[in-house]
Amino acid sequence: MTQRIVIPFGPQHPVLPEPIHFDLVLEDEHVVEALPTIGYVHRGLERLIEKREYPEYVYIVERTCGICSFIHSLTYCQGIEQIMGIEVPERAHFLRTIWSEYSRLHSHLLWLGCFADGIGFENLFMGAWRIRESILDVLEQTTGGRVIQSSCKVGGVRRDISAEKLDQMARDLDGIQKEIEDLTTVFLQDDSIRHRLKNVGVLSKEDAYHLGAVGPTARGSGVAIDLRQTGYAAYDKLHFEAVTEKDGDCYARCAVRARELFTSIDLIKQAIAKIPEGPVDIKVTGAPNGEYFSRSEQPRGELVHYLRGNGTKFLARSRIRTPTLTNVPPLVKMIQGCELADVPVIILSIDPCIGCMER
Amino acid sequence: MKYEAQTTTLVEVGRLIGRVEQFRSDGCRLVQISATKNGEMYEINYSFDKDYKFENIRITIPIDQEVPSISGMYWGAFVYENEMHDLFGIQVKGINIDYKGNLIKTTIKYPFGAGAVLKGEKP
Amino acid sequence: MNELLFLIGFPAIIAILMLFIHKDKLRNYIVIPSAVIIGVASIWLLISCFNKNTILYAFPFEPASKIMYIIELLLAIFILYLGIKYRKTLTVALVLIQAGLLVFFETYLSSGMHPENNLFVDQFSIIMAMIIGIIGSLICVYALGYMDTYHKHHTEVKDRKNIFFFILFIFLSSMFGLVFSNNLLWVFFFWEVTTICSFILIGYSQTPEATNNAFLALAMNLLGGVAFMVALIYIGIIDPSGKLLELNTLIMSGQAIALVPAVLICFAGITKAALMPFSSWLVGAMVAPTPVSALLHSSTMVKAGVYIIVRFSPVLAGSLEGFLIALVGGFTFLLASSMAISQSNAKKVLAYSTIANLGLIVACAGIGTYKLMWAAILLIIFHAIAKSLLFLCVGTVENRIGSRDIDDMSGLIVRMPKIAVMMFIGIAGMFLAPFGMLISKWAAIEAFIVAPLGLLFVAILAFGGSITVFFWAKWMGKIISVPQVMERIEDTVTKEKWAVLYILAGLTVVVCLIFPLISSVLVEPFILNIYGQTAQLAQANITIMVMMLFLLMIMPFSMLFYRDGQKYVGPYMGGMTTTPTMQFTGAMGTVRDTTMGNYYLKNYFGEDKLFMIGTVLCLGILIFAVILTAGVVL
Amino acid sequence: MIPIVNAIIYILLAPIIGGLVAGIDRKVTARMQGRVGPPLLQPFYDVGKLFEKETVVVTISQNFHVLSYLVFMAVSGALFFSGGDFLLVIFAFTLSHIFLVLGAYSSYSPYSHVGAERELIQIIAYEPMIILTAVGMYLVTQSFNISDIIASSVPVIMYLPGVFVGYLMVLTIKLRKSPFDLSTSHHAHQEIVKGVTTDFSGPNLAKIEIAHWYEYVVLLGVVYLFFGFNPIIAIAAIIIAYFLEIVIDNTFSRAKWQMTLKTAWLIAGAIGIVNLATLYYLRGGVWL
Amino acid sequence: MAFFEMAKTAIKSLIHCPATIRYPFQPAKKTPISRGHVIIDASRCISCGTCQRKCPSQAILLNKEAKTWQIDRFRCIVCNSCVETCPAKCLVMDTQYTAPVTKKSVEIVTITYVKPPKPAPATAAAGGEAKT
Amino acid sequence: MTYLSKSPWILHYDASSCNGCDIEVLAALTPVYDVERFGIVNTGNPKHADVFLITGGINSQNVEIVKNLYEQMPNPKVVVAIGICAASGGVFRECYNVSGGIDTVIPVDVYVPGCAARPESIIDGVVTALGILEQKKLAMNVNPGTGKKSPGET
Numbered sequence A: 001m002t003q004r005i006v007i008p009f010g011p012q013h014p015v016l017p018e019p020i021h022f023d024l025v026l027e028d029e030h031v032v033e034a035l036p037t038i039g040y041v042h043r044g045l046e047r048l049i050e051k052r053e054y055p056e057y058v059y060i061v062e063r064t065c066g067i068c069s070f071i072h073s074l075t076y077c078q079g080i081e082q083i084m085g086i087e088v089p090e091r092a093h094f095l096r097t098i099w100s101e102y103s104r105l106h107s108h109l110l111w112l113g114c115f116a117d118g119i120g121f122e123n124l125f126m127g128a129w130r131i132r133e134s135i136l137d138v139l140e141q142t143t144g145g146r147v148i149q150s151s152c153k154v155g156g157v158r159r160d161i162s163a164e165k166l167d168q169m170a171r172d173l174d175g176i177q178k179e180i181e182d183l184t185t186v187f188l189q190d191d192s193i194r195h196r197l198k199n200v201g202v203l204s205k206e207d208a209y210h211l212g213a214v215g216p217t218a219r220g221s222g223v224a225i226d227l228r229q230t231g232y233a234a235y236d237k238l239h240f241e242a243v244t245e246k247d248g249d250c251y252a253r254c255a256v257r258a259r260e261l262f263t264s265i266d267l268i269k270q271a272i273a274k275i276p277e278g279p280v281d282i283k284v285t286g287a288p289n290g291e292y293f294s295r296s297e298q299p300r301g302e303l304v305h306y307l308r309g310n311g312t313k314f315l316a317r318s319r320i321r322t323p324t325l326t327n328v329p330p331l332v333k334m335i336q337g338c339e340l341a342d343v344p345v346i347i348l349s350i351d352p353c354i355g356c357m358e359r
Numbered sequence B: 001m002k003y004e005a006q007t008t009t010l011v012e013v014g015r016l017i018g019r020v021e022q023f024r025s026d027g028c029r030l031v032q033i034s035a036t037k038n039g040e041m042y043e044i045n046y047s048f049d050k051d052y053k054f055e056n057i058r059i060t061i062p063i064d065q066e067v068p069s070i071s072g073m074y075w076g077a078f079v080y081e082n083e084m085h086d087l088f089g090i091q092v093k094g095i096n097i098d099y100k101g102n103l104i105k106t107t108i109k110y111p112f113g114a115g116a117v118l119k120g121e122k123p
Numbered sequence C: 001m002n003e004l005l006f007l008i009g010f011p012a013i014i015a016i017l018m019l020f021i022h023k024d025k026l027r028n029y030i031v032i033p034s035a036v037i038i039g040v041a042s043i044w045l046l047i048s049c050f051n052k053n054t055i056l057y058a059f060p061f062e063p064a065s066k067i068m069y070i071i072e073l074l075l076a077i078f079i080l081y082l083g084i085k086y087r088k089t090l091t092v093a094l095v096l097i098q099a100g101l102l103v104f105f106e107t108y109l110s111s112g113m114h115p116e117n118n119l120f121v122d123q124f125s126i127i128m129a130m131i132i133g134i135i136g137s138l139i140c141v142y143a144l145g146y147m148d149t150y151h152k153h154h155t156e157v158k159d160r161k162n163i164f165f166f167i168l169f170i171f172l173s174s175m176f177g178l179v180f181s182n183n184l185l186w187v188f189f190f191w192e193v194t195t196i197c198s199f200i201l202i203g204y205s206q207t208p209e210a211t212n213n214a215f216l217a218l219a220m221n222l223l224g225g226v227a228f229m230v231a232l233i234y235i236g237i238i239d240p241s242g243k244l245l246e247l248n249t250l251i252m253s254g255q256a257i258a259l260v261p262a263v264l265i266c267f268a269g270i271t272k273a274a275l276m277p278f279s280s281w282l283v284g285a286m287v288a289p290t291p292v293s294a295l296l297h298s299s300t301m302v303k304a305g306v307y308i309i310v311r312f313s314p315v316l317a318g319s320l321e322g323f324l325i326a327l328v329g330g331f332t333f334l335l336a337s338s339m340a341i342s343q344s345n346a347k348k349v350l351a352y353s354t355i356a357n358l359g360l361i362v363a364c365a366g367i368g369t370y371k372l373m374w375a376a377i378l379l380i381i382f383h384a385i386a387k388s389l390l391f392l393c394v395g396t397v398e399n400r401i402g403s404r405d406i407d408d409m410s411g412l413i414v415r416m417p418k419i420a421v422m423m424f425i426g427i428a429g430m431f432l433a434p435f436g437m438l439i440s441k442w443a444a445i446e447a448f449i450v451a452p453l454g455l456l457f458v459a460i461l462a463f464g465g466s467i468t469v470f471f472w473a474k475w476m477g478k479i480i481s482v483p484q485v486m487e488r489i490e491d492t493v494t495k496e497k498w499a500v501l502y503i504l505a506g507l508t509v510v511v512c513l514i515f516p517l518i519s520s521v522l523v524e525p526f527i528l529n530i531y532g533q534t535a536q537l538a539q540a541n542i543t544i545m546v547m548m549l550f551l552l553m554i555m556p557f558s559m560l561f562y563r564d565g566q567k568y569v570g571p572y573m574g575g576m577t578t579t580p581t582m583q584f585t586g587a588m589g590t591v592r593d594t595t596m597g598n599y600y601l602k603n604y605f606g607e608d609k610l611f612m613i614g615t616v617l618c619l620g621i622l623i624f625a626v627i628l629t630a631g632v633v634l
Numbered sequence D: 001m002i003p004i005v006n007a008i009i010y011i012l013l014a015p016i017i018g019g020l021v022a023g024i025d026r027k028v029t030a031r032m033q034g035r036v037g038p039p040l041l042q043p044f045y046d047v048g049k050l051f052e053k054e055t056v057v058v059t060i061s062q063n064f065h066v067l068s069y070l071v072f073m074a075v076s077g078a079l080f081f082s083g084g085d086f087l088l089v090i091f092a093f094t095l096s097h098i099f100l101v102l103g104a105y106s107s108y109s110p111y112s113h114v115g116a117e118r119e120l121i122q123i124i125a126y127e128p129m130i131i132l133t134a135v136g137m138y139l140v141t142q143s144f145n146i147s148d149i150i151a152s153s154v155p156v157i158m159y160l161p162g163v164f165v166g167y168l169m170v171l172t173i174k175l176r177k178s179p180f181d182l183s184t185s186h187h188a189h190q191e192i193v194k195g196v197t198t199d200f201s202g203p204n205l206a207k208i209e210i211a212h213w214y215e216y217v218v219l220l221g222v223v224y225l226f227f228g229f230n231p232i233i234a235i236a237a238i239i240i241a242y243f244l245e246i247v248i249d250n251t252f253s254r255a256k257w258q259m260t261l262k263t264a265w266l267i268a269g270a271i272g273i274v275n276l277a278t279l280y281y282l283r284g285g286v287w288l
Numbered sequence E: 001m002a003f004f005e006m007a008k009t010a011i012k013s014l015i016h017c018p019a020t021i022r023y024p025f026q027p028a029k030k031t032p033i034s035r036g037h038v039i040i041d042a043s044r045c046i047s048c049g050t051c052q053r054k055c056p057s058q059a060i061l062l063n064k065e066a067k068t069w070q071i072d073r074f075r076c077i078v079c080n081s082c083v084e085t086c087p088a089k090c091l092v093m094d095t096q097y098t099a100p101v102t103k104k105s106v107e108i109v110t111i112t113y114v115k116p117p118k119p120a121p122a123t124a125a126a127g128g129e130a131k132t
Numbered sequence F: 001m002t003y004l005s006k007s008p009w010i011l012h013y014d015a016s017s018c019n020g021c022d023i024e025v026l027a028a029l030t031p032v033y034d035v036e037r038f039g040i041v042n043t044g045n046p047k048h049a050d051v052f053l054i055t056g057g058i059n060s061q062n063v064e065i066v067k068n069l070y071e072q073m074p075n076p077k078v079v080v081a082i083g084i085c086a087a088s089g090g091v092f093r094e095c096y097n098v099s100g101g102i103d104t105v106i107p108v109d110v111y112v113p114g115c116a117a118r119p120e121s122i123i124d125g126v127v128t129a130l131g132i133l134e135q136k137k138l139a140m141n142v143n144p145g146t147g148k149k150s151p152g153e154t
């Protein structure tokens, strides 16, 4: 009997910026067994709900994850607003949408970079993150924070963006779009990359759907789930289509994200063109009583905040179901039988965000 | 801004599997499973979605009651069910990949469960 | 001549003695001194004959030949009986054909033959005699201890040690006979005896697998025997006087006459040397107790095959047939090296490596320029020493840890440090500069490049040589990768075993150091004698090699400097903490062992696929060569 | 005498040149990525730093393997620059690499282990091509001796364009540049962390680094041989070749081992051998 | 076969100026609303304690008796909550981030606000607003 | 002046952070901030690292990991706690699973505040750490030979 190689892959591992662990069992470089261990980032923040009043809990919620921090706060606020029946001013909805899409841009670029790093393409990593800095600049100029925006609140948003700034943002986006085009061409055309991504980590459409894949992981397999279609925030006033690819391999998931960058740019431009004038928040009084599953589309897919109020300032339960958590079963399926070199590629291809997955 | 319509149906524990099977055969996907402590009872929500139509079924169980696993129908349910076990202490019977309490290791046992004592709190 | 007769006769006498000794103690008392005597005798042969080129001895032909004829017929009957008993139709058929041919030869042809110089000795024979006499008898000594343990572990195998040692010494005797006979008929006799010896040794454990493999070996070697016999008949027909039966005359007689028998005998040599497509018998022979493997691989049997081919090399040189034979060797080298990558069984790795190296030797001999012949002889010498050392090391390890799997040898450097170091030397001897095998390969490259059609072989060497690096290096790696805490378990190895291993390990190094001497005293005169010119390595390179060797020997002392001031930490495990025995708590809370297997790249270097390719390729070439030869004859 | 002087000069100067090359490499790479990059002398700072660190080992024999790696790398380079036999240089080169591999094996970390196995795959991938390079040089100049090859004023490159292409690929592997940075990598992160060097630290790692520098100089020295007829062209060729390697490094993702092996053997087998066969034919050898 | 897709960008970057901001030799990127650290105008703090209550990270500790306002900068997550909720508008978010330190410490400020004797509190607050 | 300060190699580990600080650490490596200007390389391997950049408030499962990584770094080494979580546990300080700051597990040399810590701030933090690294090196010269043999070693 030849021996197998057992590799503790993670929790600390340079291709995984976040801690997660796999017991990899290899024959040569063929993965015959891969079981994940999670829990390295579990903080237990959902129980802080009992110690923070619901308006302050936004600050906790947006620190579920530093990448789509804004969308967490948005989803939470929308949930509370629904329970309390608050009508948020229209301009606030548009601003939320704009910031959401900027978050998506920065998240996707970040992912493209990490992904390039995972397949050993350093220059591309640098390229993606260089472009991402211009997105972060916009976020900082409009919210005061690079990664933690602190701009959403129950009842609207904390800050407005001036008309001139909005114009300038729309203009800058053209330049960014050009740079992103160059970047994504490399991702989608270069044969050394295709060799690493094509037919790697294939997830069939049926598996994707029934294993609970969401976001680009699902869309890469041809399952067109995109919660923005439900028309929350200002998405009901904007036009876009869910980006899908058929093949279900790493390349398809990469292509979905690459193409979504352009959807986001387009959505931002539409929103800037259509944004109405008016106030950006309303005063909120009282306390939520009721429950709601607030859903939204994060860069990684469908996010669910289950909120349950009991009429006091402290909620009874907040449960955050993040896209990464539900993308783990498909990941476990995909990783069986791949090559060692594919392991980081496949793991990264679901764009795992352990921070929010474990809360 | 649109809020989506959501329905929540109460189901008896015994009929849970039947209902879930129905969702599966209707082509719904499993959105999430989550537990909530409600007094001396646990509520467990199973949420499904098909074409953006959100449906939720809910069972209510006493703290020490076992629930059946739905991982036979939805393979991926094991993450939620293990999580539910690790955080609430709810026993789930027949999970396909049973971590036996090792999915999320916590400083205190069943931090969301009845009687969990948080930091800085007195028992 | 007395030395020759002594070397042939003495082991035979000891062999017969062995048959009647059942007491282990007593056997030890006889085997060890006689091994020493054989070794000393072969050294004596060296001292007395090294400067005399070819010496021919006129040993009376008739009576000896008659005895051999009778023995051969008896052996044929013996095999026939076994073949029928085990229902091996192929074997039976081959024995019948061979015996038929033999009877034909003896009745119709041999009467008029009067070869005179039936025994001879030259530098090449001396080299072979040294290999047989020293390495072979060392293996016999080693076998004493090994067989004890073997029977303790394998109680199901009937203890037939007396027969075992009987055959072992017969083997040595017949090998001596083979290299000292100048009469092809006699060569054939000894040839057949080695075949049957190996047959019995391979089947020693009498398990179904062993029996099958023994018959496989037998069948393939009988096939070679048939070819040999045909060659003899051919010679008998073209030269009824029997003068051409004398090896030296035949070789001198030039291609026009000697090519056909040469090709046939080389075919026999290819079966015996287990080149593709006949490699499977040698791999199958691994079921035998390890000393047998060591013997077959290093000093006897397969060496008989290449010996005869190298002998005929001057005849082959420059002919298309020679090129084809070389091609078989070349492909065997490439493919067998590749197959070795996919093996985790240490003995199989050794087997494939042997096959590969024999392939290389045959490739050299087939092209047959003087430089290549020089390289071929060097390969024979270095291979014999390093390979026997390795087999015996594996045997010792196997005796102790109960596995011959390389993956199970991890941490051997801690568990059995002395053996591990010796194994290291053996492995290094097989593929690293400045050790012997590498010197020989280097010589081969430099020789092929100026040989006709050489580029192909240079390419084969370039690829095959680097492939070799892979499987040896990963083996070395396994030995020194230590899963933290391990206990030392080598104290039970017996004194004789140690002695044998020390001598062989010492030889591996020393022969490298004195190889310029060996080359100038034995190999170069021999080649000069045949070709009128000879090859040698440039003086500067030799100096550098020797310096490297010294450097290699000094380097380990650097460890002394590192004894203090070191901080020890566990290996990097992705942040996981490990126990001293390298376990960590993995997913689902299970405790896992950190195991590490080597790579086998089965999809690329898998045995089955490559063996198919090799068989088709080499069989095709051989058939072509046979048709070509037949064309010449008709 | 001259050979020994050359060897000594090599042993003293090669680390300096190699370190500078590494520094330039990092600087140019950084600029290709739109960054400023480290100072030119950064590799020296790194090595200096590593020597200042404490020695942490998993097993004591690691020290021995690394030292041997360094020593034999220097030896093979010295052989090269003293005009020795090309094949011997290659064998010494292999020997030193085996020590690196053994060092990796000795640490019993799965990451180094996989790195070691991959390093071996790389060795079998590139070695045939290096030997064919030597053979090509022989066919052109009728000698394996570096001194003779240099001395002959034949424009080797004219006869061996295919071999040169093959050699460039070997260079990519040996310089551990993407796409062939399988076993350990200077840059982007790898699934096997740092592969063979994972469990080396401090002074040991510094020695590996210095050995790399020695190696760079030898490898670039071989490029020189192709253009040996004119030193200026040769230096230019070295610069261009190295620049090309940097560009390749920056425009490829990492290949898997299967791809590496296939590409290397295909290029060595196809381009290299065809080139040599043609040459053989031209030189009046029989076919092949 | 499409290789060297990245070459264009790589060569372009090589000959162009790097994107790097040479911090600390060049000033850091900052915007007028960048959240750096909270500063207090101790002369206007009315010791109401709102900031302490609204701080999600409990970085602020107000001691009414000792008249001190204390901030632990190693707890403050610069969320701006205190600044937004302070009724006296005496807290400001400065754009300069807190410098790294080797020892954690808290910053204690003595509140120097003196209640204006006569006018009613409402007017005082209004006055404060008028000033800004 | 030693070479240590010219070539600080970092190891980054996310010990239960929200990612905010981690992506800022990564951002510091990328073109706009390019810490390689200071010779900083993100090694991803404790055995090569001099500076341990650690984010997050450390949950129970991470305690052993962090200690292990710290242990595997050769001396002299410094630990830089990046972000408020790493300094004190931050907003999650009261969470049941957060031990509250890196200094509850291993000694911390530099605290870099911010939520998330900005890349410039991280640069400042590493620069501060270099001074400490130098001091530690000097202390090591004064008191060398800390190495000891582990049991079972040959």
Ligand code: SF4
Pocket: A016, A017, A018, A067, A110, A111, A114, A351, A352, A353, A354, F019, F022, F023
């Ligand atoms: S979000 Fe997760 S995957 Fe992406 S960069 Fe951060 S840690 Fe890595």
Ligand code: SF4
Pocket: A064, A065, A066, A067, A068, A069, A072, A107, A298, A299, A300, A322, A323, A324, A352, A353, A354, A355, A356, A357
């Ligand atoms: S999915 Fe990841 S990126 Fe998105 S909010 Fe969650 S943690 Fe952040």
Ligand code: SF4
Pocket: C149, C150, C151, C153, C154, C398, C399, C400, C401, C402, C403
């Ligand atoms: S080691 Fe194994 S094969 Fe050898 S004798 Fe013992 S049991 Fe038999």
Ligand code: SF4
Pocket: A117, A122, D186, D187, D188, D189, F029, F030, F041, F042, F043
């Ligand atoms: S560690 Fe390597 S891949 Fe990561 S940013 Fe630095 S140079 Fe790039």
Ligand code: SF4
Pocket: E015, E016, E017, E018
């Ligand atoms: S701006 Fe400066 S660095 Fe950039 S290209 Fe011009 S001179 Fe060079």
Ligand code: SF4
Pocket: E038, E054, E055, E056, E057, E058, E059, E060, E071, E075, E076, E077, E078, E079, E080, E081, E082, E083
């Ligand atoms: S900025 Fe936020 S965290 Fe900091 S003191 Fe104010 S409220 Fe507290």
Ligand code: SF4
Pocket: E040, E044, E045, E046, E047, E048, E049, E050, E051, E052, E062, E085, E086, E087, E088, E089, E090, E091
């Ligand atoms: S700072 Fe503002 S909120 Fe805080 S106590 Fe003073 S006045 Fe009240």
Ligand code: SF4
Pocket: A063, A066, A148, E077, F017, F018, F019, F020, F021, F022, F055, F056, F082, F083, F084, F085, F086, F090, F091, F114, F115, F116, F117
């Ligand atoms: S300090 Fe803030 S940004 Fe950093 S990890 Fe903690 S919560 Fe996230």
